[in-house]
Amino acid sequence: xxxxxxxxxxxxxxxxxxxxxxxxxxxxxxxxxxxxxxxxxxxxxxxxxxxxxxxxxxxxxxxxxxxxxxxxxxxxxxxxxxxxxxxxxxxxxxxxxxxxxxxxxxxxxxxxxxxxxxxxxxxxxxxxxxxxxxxxxxxxxxxxxxxxxxxxxxxxxxxxxxxxxxxxxxxxxxxxxxxxxxxxxxxxxxxxxxxxxxxxxxxxxxxxxxxxxxxxxxxxxxxxxxxxxxxxxxxxxxxxxxxxxxxxxxxxxxxxxxxxxxxxxxxxxxxxxxxxxxxxxxxxxxxxxxxxxxxxxxxxxxxxxxxxxxxxxxxxxxxxxxxxxxxxxxxxxxxxxxx
Amino acid sequence: xxxxxxxxxxxxxxxxxxxxxxxxxxxxxxxxxxxxxxxxxxxxxxxxxxxxxxxxxxxxxxxxxxxxxxxxxxxxxxxxxxxxxxxxxxxxxxxxxxxxxxxxxxxxxxxxxxxxxxxxxxxxxxxxxxxxxxxxxxxxxxxxxxxxxxxxxxxxxxxxxxxxxxxxxxxxxxxxxxxxxxxxxxxxxxxxxxxxxxxxxxxxxxxxxxxxxxxxxxxxxxxxxxxxxxxxxxxxxxxxxxxxxxxxxxxxxxxxxxxxxxxxxxxxxxxxxxxxxxxxxxxxxxxxxxxxxxxxxxxxxxxxxxxxxxxxxxxxxxxxxxxxxxxxxxxxxxxxxxx
DNA sequence: TATTGGCACTCTACAGGTTCGAGTGCCAAA
DNA sequence: TTTGGCACTCGAACCTGTAGAGTGCCAATA
Numbered sequence: 001x002x003x004x005x006x007x008x009x010x011x012x013x014x015x016x017x018x019x020x021x022x023x024x025x026x027x028x029x030x031x032x033x034x035x036x037x038x039x040x041x042x043x044x045x046x047x048x049x050x051x052x053x054x055x056x057x058x059x060x061x062x063x064x065x066x067x068x069x070x071x072x073x074x075x076x077x078x079x080x081x082x083x084x085x086x087x088x089x090x091x092x093x094x095x096x097x098x099x100x101x102x103x104x105x106x107x108x109x110x111x112x113x114x115x116x117x118x119x120x121x122x123x124x125x126x127x128x129x130x131x132x133x134x135x136x137x138x139x140x141x142x143x144x145x146x147x148x149x150x151x152x153x154x155x156x157x158x159x160x161x162x163x164x165x166x167x168x169x170x171x172x173x174x175x176x177x178x179x180x181x182x183x184x185x186x187x188x189x190x191x192x193x194x195x196x197x198x199x200x201x202x203x204x205x206x207x208x209x210x211x212x213x214x215x216x217x218x219x220x221x222x223x224x225x226x227x228x229x230x231x232x233x234x235x236x237x238x239x240x241x242x243x244x245x246x247x248x249x250x251x252x253x254x255x256x257x258x259x260x261x262x263x264x265x266x267x268x269x270x271x272x273x274x275x276x277x278x279x280x281x282x283x284x285x286x287x288x289x290x291x292x293x294x295x296x297x298x299x300x301x302x303x304x305x306x307x308x309x310x311x312x313x314x315x316x317x318x319x320x321x322x323x324x325x326x327x328x329x330x331x332x333x334x335x336x337x338x339x
Numbered sequence: 340x341x342x343x344x345x346x347x348x349x350x351x352x353x354x355x356x357x358x359x360x361x362x363x364x365x366x367x368x369x370x371x372x373x374x375x376x377x378x379x380x381x382x383x384x385x386x387x388x389x390x391x392x393x394x395x396x397x398x399x400x401x402x403x404x405x406x407x408x409x410x411x412x413x414x415x416x417x418x419x420x421x422x423x424x425x426x427x428x429x430x431x432x433x434x435x436x437x438x439x440x441x442x443x444x445x446x447x448x449x450x451x452x453x454x455x456x457x458x459x460x461x462x463x464x465x466x467x468x469x470x471x472x473x474x475x476x477x478x479x480x481x482x483x484x485x486x487x488x489x490x491x492x493x494x495x496x497x498x499x500x501x502x503x504x505x506x507x508x509x510x511x512x513x514x515x516x517x518x519x520x521x522x523x524x525x526x527x528x529x530x531x532x533x534x535x536x537x538x539x540x541x542x543x544x545x546x547x548x549x550x551x552x553x554x555x556x557x558x559x560x561x562x563x564x565x566x567x568x569x570x571x572x573x574x575x576x577x578x579x580x581x582x583x584x585x586x587x588x589x590x591x592x593x594x595x596x597x598x599x600x601x602x603x604x605x606x607x608x609x610x611x612x613x614x615x616x617x618x619x620x621x622x623x624x625x626x627x628x629x630x631x632x633x634x635x636x637x638x639x640x641x642x643x644x645x646x647x648x649x650x651x652x653x654x655x656x657x658x659x660x661x662x663x664x665x666x667x668x669x670x671x672x673x674x675x676x677x678x
Numbered sequence: 679t680a681t682t683g684g685c686a687c688t689c690t691a692c693a694g695g696t697t698c699g700a701g702t703g704c705c706a707a708a
Numbered sequence: 709t710t711t712g713g714c715a716c717t718c719g720a721a722c723c724t725g726t727a728g729a730g731t732g733c734c735a736a737t738a
Binding site: 101134135137139140141142145147149151155157159160161233234235236239240248249250253254257 | 440473474476478479480481484486488490494498499500573574575578588592593596
């Protein structure tokens with residue numbers, strides 16, 4: 001167990017360090033906070049915290065800096081999440097109102113989150129979930145191309161152009177369209193595959209090639225629902241915080257520019273818990289993010305699809321504000337998508 | 340007029356500076372290039388170039404660095420555009436094949452361009468142009484929502500969800516769809532507005548409100564074709580070139596993150612000339628780009644729509660390689676979209 | 679007239695040295 | 709368990725001197 005006063009000292013060290021970016025020493029600590037004990041006593045506590053690997057001295061005879069583990073204890077046990085201010089609430093509300101389109105809503109959300117936190121913000125597109133098919137449309141787009149539109153009951157709409165290598169008869173398209181809808185409306189996305197087994201056999205042999213091609217494209221689209229995507233905003237905030245990244249920010253920028261890394265990150269953290277989850281420094285398995293922290297929260301789309309949104313910043317970030325902002329934005333987004 | 344040898348000296352200064360990032364002095368200049376004259380003579384030439392504001396000394400008794408004007412003379416009169424290498428050609432071809440979708444093609448293109456040049460790459464989505472309507476589709480998406488799909492003869496497909504505040508009859512939708520197509524197929528986008536004047540009057544009065552709403556959404560979509568969009572890749576390359584941006588790269592990052600700035604830039608440069616066009620340093624009207632250069636080229640979508648693509652990097656960039664890459668990618672993209 | 683070698687001068691980058699102050703660890707006393 | 713005291717450490721800031729690259733100018737030269 002960590003004694004109470006030592007925990008208080010840790011809290012003080014973290015908040016001072018976040019505020020000043022200077023390693024904090026025993027003397028300035030007692031000056032700024034009223035512990036009711038002398039600097040020497042604090043030094044003993046600090047020695048204890050150092051033994052526990054919660055703080056760390058960049059070099060002999062320097063002040064102390066929180067370790068990743070120290071930040072972790074801080075956020076888990078010490079920090080209170082600040083309620084967001086009236087102004088922020090106001091900002092969120094004006095920002096989120098009046099956009100019907102999923103793309104636009106998410107675009108605004110990510111921008112909002114980055115403005116609110118002054119960090120890099122990310123929003124994951126909603127994924128599959130329990131959604132089912134509401135409607136499938138096939139529209140001739142040119143002599144050899146067909147536009148396929150897939151509408152799910154979560155309100156998501158996907159479009160895709162199918163390239164045929166030959167001309168087609170409109171009648172086939174109409175027939176396929178009718179049969180597909182009859183077969184699939186109300187069917188959950190993850191059951192489309194089994195439902196359409198043998199589908200092309202219900203057509204005349206000469207038409208089966210075209211039907212197969214359309215079906216294949218449909219399955220791809222259904223699957224693309226699983227394929228995930230993340231949008232970003234506020235990359236320049238990273239540069240403004242450059243001095244918080246020892247070494248270089250280059251690896252961080254590379255990491256966040258790489259969809260795969262972010263997706264992996266999001267998926268890993270998905271499992272952890274509901275509400276806001278955190279990765280601090282080296283808790284991120286990806287090397288490039290060793291000096292970065294990630295704050296994530298889930299949000300819902302129509303109660304069926306689930307995805308994440310959050311911010312990335314230096315380990316030395318204002319956790320309580322950022323957690324509050326991420327939580328608030330996730331709630332508002334869920335509300336905005338819920339209608 | 341600038342004497343021939345002085346021009347040669349300028350060329351040597353620019354290429355040495357690009358290669359070494361060091362201000363270049365008269366002595367190292369004669370060592371590396373064989374001018375057949377002594378350093379003292381070169382110094383006279385350099386004094387002349389400095390009078391002409393083509394080079395500039397960062398401080399007394401330092402070597403010289405090209406000014407924006409110096410770079411301009413260099414690219415306009417001195418540099419030969421390197422033909423791209425076989426490897427690069429290969430890379431372009433593998434990269435560009437096998438994507439039907441406009442979004443995906445442009446996404447690949449921008450990634451390719453940034454890999455090729457190691458700079459920040461940008462691609463503007465094609466704009467209006469002379470395209471006309473091939474087909475309009477209206478699809479019920481839920482009780483109160485309709486999906487509208489707009490297909491142009493340039494092959495672009497746009498979708499948009501129309502939110503009605505009340506339930507609608509499917510019959511109205513079918514009627515609107517039929518009449519719209521009868522009226523508008525083959526009509527140029529910029530003439531849709533006039534063509535649809537009084538359109539709702541051909542419907543029963545009780546249905547006019549719905550029709551008006553749909554029409555209004557259609558006009559918005561047509562107009563959205565004019566609304567431009569730019570995608571980026573390789574932002575982290577900017578950070579890797581940080582030392583080439585005196586002061587900070589922060590303003591540059593802000594500028595390129597701001598769609599409006601880029602769009603303005605692209606539009607301004609549109610007018611200038613066909614082929615590759617360039618803005619060097621302060622030639623960019625935007626202050627944040629004072630130390631950046633922009634290389635742009637136009638490309639075509641199906642011969643009708645026209646847009647730009649290019650790279651942004653430090654003024655001290657390898658102009659000939661970048662110009663060659665931008666030109667080549669623009670050509671390949673035009674070809675890829677042309678089918 | 680254009681070119682050259684020479685020379686005195688300037689400025690930066692770098693290395694070494696010194697000082698200052700914040701901070702530490704430890705110990706003996708309270 | 710807390711405290712004051714003390715010797716010690718280390719980095720930041722500052723100075724100083726030197727080496728090297730570069731300049732401008734001038735008188736001599738082709």
